[in-house]
Amino acid sequence: MATLIPRAPPPNTHRHFLHRPPTLSPQLRLRLPVRRLRLASPVVAIATVTAAVPPDDISQLNNRLRALVRRRGVSSAATSPMDPAQAEAYLHMIREQQRLGLRQLRRHAAEPEYERDVGSNGEDEEEGGGRRKGMAARSSLGHRVDPRELEPGEYVVHKKVGVGKFVCISGEDGEDYVFIQYADAMAKLAVDQAARMLYRYNLPHEKKRPRNLSKLNDPSTWEKRRLKGKLAVQKMVVNLMELYLQRMRQRRPPYRKPEAMDQFASEFPYEPTPDQNQAFIDIENDLTERETPMDRLICGDVGFGKTEVAMRAIFIVVSTGYQAMVLAPTVILANQHYDVMSERFSNYPDIKVAIFSGAQSKDEKDELITKITNGHLQIIVGTHALLTERMAYNNLGLLVVDEEQKFGVQQKEKIASFKASIDVLTLSATPIPRTLYLALTGFRDASLMSTPPPERVAVKTYVSAFSRESALSAIKLELKRGGQVFYVVPRIKAIEDVLQFLKDSLPDVPMAIAHGKKVSKNIQLAMEKFSCGEIKILICTHIIESGIDIPNANTMIVQYAELFGLAQLYQLRGRVGRSGREGFTYLFYTDKSLLSRIAMDRLGAIEEHSDLGQGFHVAEKDMGIRGIGSMFGEQQSGDVANVGIDLFFDMLFDSLSKVDQFRLKPIPYKDVQLDINISPHLSSEYISYLENPVELLNEAAQAAEQDIWNLMQFTEDLRRQYGKEPRDMELLLKKLYVRRMAADLGISRIYPSGKMIIMKTNMSRKVFRLMEETMASETHRNSLSFTGKEIKAELLVNLPDTLLLNWLFHCLADCYAIMPALVRY
Ligand SMILES: Nc1ncnc2c1ncn2[C@@H]1O[C@H](COP(=O)(O)OP(=O)(O)OP(=O)(O)O)[C@@H](O)[C@H]1O
Incomplete structure (x- = not known):
């Protein structure tokens, strides 16, 4: 040049x-x-x-x-053509995994889950769709909706016409017809035909209004919208494949399986669940058999034991002389991980655990940094403070990220940059439906944890209007059995009022407050006291929503519950009932007459789905979208809103199973x-x-x-x-x-x-x-x-x-x- x-x-x-x-x-x-x-x-x-x-x-x-x-958030390197041999091998692997996934799905077809015929045979939805649609509509492997289950006023999506509003089913000449209101006219469809063509626009319990209804006489506008959705999905899938292949090019020697692995495993105080066992196998394979760095997502319902999976991975890596970094979204959670890990590794004096957070003084931090740099510490737990430039590792091998979606954009970028060189394990409490998981195997390494630990008892959930008496009696009940209580409010402002009311009513009960604006040290102190049982009631905001694990705290009061989202409520409830003890959650709303229909439905949904593992059902779709977020990145909500969730999923599965047909x-x-x-x-x-x-x-x-x-x-x-x-x-x-x-x-x-x-x-x-x-x-x-x-x-x-x-x-x-x-x- x-x-x-x-x-x-x-x-x-x-x-x-x-x-x-x-x-x-x-x-x-x-x-x-x-x-x-x-x-x-x-x-x-x-x-x-x-x-x-x-x-x-x-x-x-x-x-x-x-x-x-x-x-697309990818580097230009990812936009250059792939290596043909690698791409072929990868596609072969995906097809194989999907075939297995499909078989598994069919076996599970009896389960009332959100399932579908993924990657059946690459048959074209557009061209030969008619043949398959009949089958999909009849089997439980479909996203299409049975029109008889629709309620008047519900928004539906007809694949060829677009978004309309379901009016009713009415009989004419001995046959039932479905009536759907469009912007310009009413459509009448035979029930069978409707069953093949209709999808729900919204998530269950969601009453979002689409931007506009489609016009029966203007199919082209809908066609454009649908195409936009299809393309977005297609790009998403290709992007994922490119990133995967890019990662496959990274190399590192496999780790040795530690001699003490069996001993370490035997020190786990519980019988692992089948899903935990599978996840242990997955991470062990990633680390000890593969030559490419691990980038695995552990996706499990709240409290189903992801931490132990992370600790097994950490054990393999640190036993080979590398360091592990554990990144948590909040100080509280970092502290908890620190406590749990210090305890779990306490039989291994060579494995030293430390915590690094914004709450420490400069001197403390400097000392830690020196120890990390010199290799005197093996497991470093902390918040995003760990991502600062000053940090130099001696020999970093593994990064464990808890709840990655809670980190900011820049922090996520930093996390992504680690993926090129070291092993990364991401933990997510956002359940994804089994179907989505199976469809995705091959596109992203993920382990699904959908079985609860054996002694878990479902959390009892009650929804009612707030009254001081009800809240107090729930608290007293818990205190009487020697337990502790979370009292959650949506805003910091409300905390003082609640504290006053509780102090007045229960003057002898030790209580503390925790919220995001409190200095980290104070939060830490409050949590420590709550954790060891010194504090009986913790009045807090949703900062406790992720990951907090206090086995003795089994009652949760949520005041102003109408102001929380479904996913948030679900996560909050997951904080109680995490040991063998029965947990109770009381969702108190302020005034029924002021409640929006949506809020009411949300509370109803959470009350209705109280059984264990319902994360995968409850929020199967709400969280399904978030699940897509943790699998693909979070830009998809707009694309979903364009075509409705069910059609989006349908397109996604279609695109996943046919990715190689769009080869250039x-x-x-x-x-x-x-x-x-x-x-x-x-x-x-x-x-x-x-x-x-x-x-x-x-x-x-x-x-x-x-x-x-x-x-x-x-x-x-x-x-x-x-x-x-x-x-x-x-x-x-x-x-x-x-x-x-x-x-x-x-x-x-x-x-x-x-x-x-x-x-x-x-x-x-x-x-x-x-x-x-x-x-x-x-x-x-x-x-x-x-x-x-x-x-x-x-x-x-x-x-x-x-x-x-x-x-x-x-x-x-x-x-x-x-x-x-x-x-x-
Ligand atoms: N197989 C098991 N049997 C019984 N208890 C278990 C088992 N595995 C983990 N636990 C316990 O269950 C509790 C929750 O586990 P853990 O904190 O790992 O959950 P998690 O999946 O990280 O949940 P969250 O998403 O809420 O953070 C812990 O107290 C843990 O010791």
């Missing part, structure tokens, strides 16, 4: 040089060496860049592509033949304006040959240094873009033939169809047709070559939007 040194611009000639060049984002700087271009001689202004100039074609495309990558084989850049007769001649003015024109043009060609990101970077650098290029140079660049995009899209030759442009391609019809559907411009879309080996573009007139190139540039740029939804290898 030429090393070009910028020279001072001639005075008052090039306005753009008077502007400070835009600075590169650090990300871009990393990606490419910063190019340095320089002026050869002072010449007249060739182009000026001012703020008022609208973005030209190339910068528009660049911006769009950057936005695409940013939105990129062509080497050099093999793309572009038969358009344009060889732009750069003006002598521009040539003399450039320092090293020949080298510069070579660099442009090399950048295009590398990949689209290098080409984008080249044009941006060029413009940063020289301003907007003249038209001939722009044509030259566009030619490079066209060839680059063609190569990426699997197009090997482009040539005009009369009013047609022919593009030879290896693309499949399915990919072409998806690409066509994604295109923003109707003109482009309507002009394209596919013959199996060629894409033909029919133009209205014979275009001169320069216009032809422009047309191609725009058309391919439009086609390029499909890239994130395709698997490329």
Whole structure:
């Protein structure tokens, strides 16, 4: 690459040089060496860049592509094609796992769970859907709804028509019909047909109104919305696959299985549940058999014993001489993990546990950091304070993240950066339905824990209007059996009132408060006292919602329960009944007449689903979405709102089982033949304006040959240094873009033939169809047709070559939007 040194611009000639060049984002700087271009001689202004100039074609495309990558939150490396052998092996593994998953699902089909025929045989939903739909609707493996279960006023989604409101089922001529209100008309469907086509729009117990109802006479608007959802799902799946494959490229030697492993296991005071046992096997395989770092999600209902799974992983890693870091979202939880782990590893004097949190003084922290750096500590538990730059490990091998979704964006990024080099185990108390789990096996390593420890007793839940008497009698009942009480309110403001009322009523009972605004040290103290039983009542906000495990605290009072969300209530309730003792949760609302229907339904739902393990049923969908969040990232709620939860799930499973059908084989850049007769001649003015024109043009060609990101970077650098290029140079660049995009899209030759442009391609019809559907411009879309080996573009007139190139540039740029939804290898 030429090393070009910028020279001072001639005075008052090039306005753009008077502007400070835009600075590169650090990300871009990393990606490419910063190019340095320089002026050869002072010449007249060739182009000026001012703020008022609208973005030209190339910068528009660049911006769009950057936005695409940013939105997906992946690095550019993840957007380059995959290694074919790896991709094939991976897809083979997914198909195999899904086949097994399906078999397991069928075995479980009798369970009243949220299940579906995942990856049955890759049959096309769109094309051959009719055959399968009948089966899906009849079996329990379907998301479609039985119209007889609908209540008037419920929102439903008809796959072909869109969102409507269920009115009733009514009989006519001896047959039952389903009536659905759309924005412009009422639809009448035979019940059988409705059973094949209808989905619920909302989660159970959720009464969200869709933005608008679809129109019966305007299927195209719904079609667009549905397509958007389908594409979002498709991109999500491809993204996941890319990340997975990227991770597979990392290497580390497998850990040795510690000699003391069996002894450590035998010191667990309980009989592990079957799911715990499976999770132990999973992590042991990840660590001792695989050469790629672990990135496993342990997904288990509240209190089902995920901590022990983490401790087994930690034991393997620290026994081999590595350090483990345990990251918790709150100080309280960090303290608890510290206590539990100190106790669990107490028979192993070489394994030293420490806690690091914002609550410590600078001196304390410095001392800890020194010990960590020197390798004197093996397990370091803490909050996000552990993610600070100052921390240097001696030999970090494992990161355990508890409730990752509770961390901020930057912290999550930091956590993600660890995944490239060390083993990571993520614990999540967000249950995901078994179906989703099975469908996903292969896409993400996860262990599901859906069996409660044997002695667990379901928490009794009561919902009623608040009265001091009821709250007090519940508290007294618990105190009488020697237990402790959580008293939860939604806002800090309410805590003082409650404290006063309880002090007045129970003057001899020790109580304390805990909330997020309290200094961490005080919280810690309050929790310690509560934990050891010195404090009997803890008045707090939902900060205790995650992970707190106090076996003797088995009554929970939630005042203003109407202000909590379903998932929050569920998590809160999970704090009690965690030992063999029966737990009680009292959800008190303020005034029934002021309660919204939604709040009432929410409270009803939580009361109704009190049995153990109901996390997977209760919140099977509410949490199912959150589950998607922990599996995929959290951007999906908008996509869900577009099409409704059930159709979203349906699309997801469909896409998971058919991911390889959306394969695109990129062509080497050099093999793309572009038969358009344009060889732009750069003006002598521009040539003399450039320092090293020949080298510069070579660099442009090399950048295009590398990949689209290098080409984008080249044009941006060029413009940063020289301003907007003249038209001939722009044509030259566009030619490079066209060839680059063609190569990426699997197009090997482009040539005009009369009013047609022919593009030879290896693309499949399915990919072409998806690409066509994604295109923003109707003109482009309507002009394209596919013959199996060629894409033909029919133009209205014979275009001169320069216009032809422009047309191609725009058309391919439009086609390029499909890239994130395709698997490329
Ligand atoms: N197999 C088991 N049998 C009986 N008790 C168990 C078993 N496994 C774990 N426990 C106990 O159950 C309680 C909850 O376990 P743990 O804290 O690991 O749950 P968790 O899955 O992390 O829950 P949360 O999501 O609420 O943090 C602990 O007191 C733990 O000792």
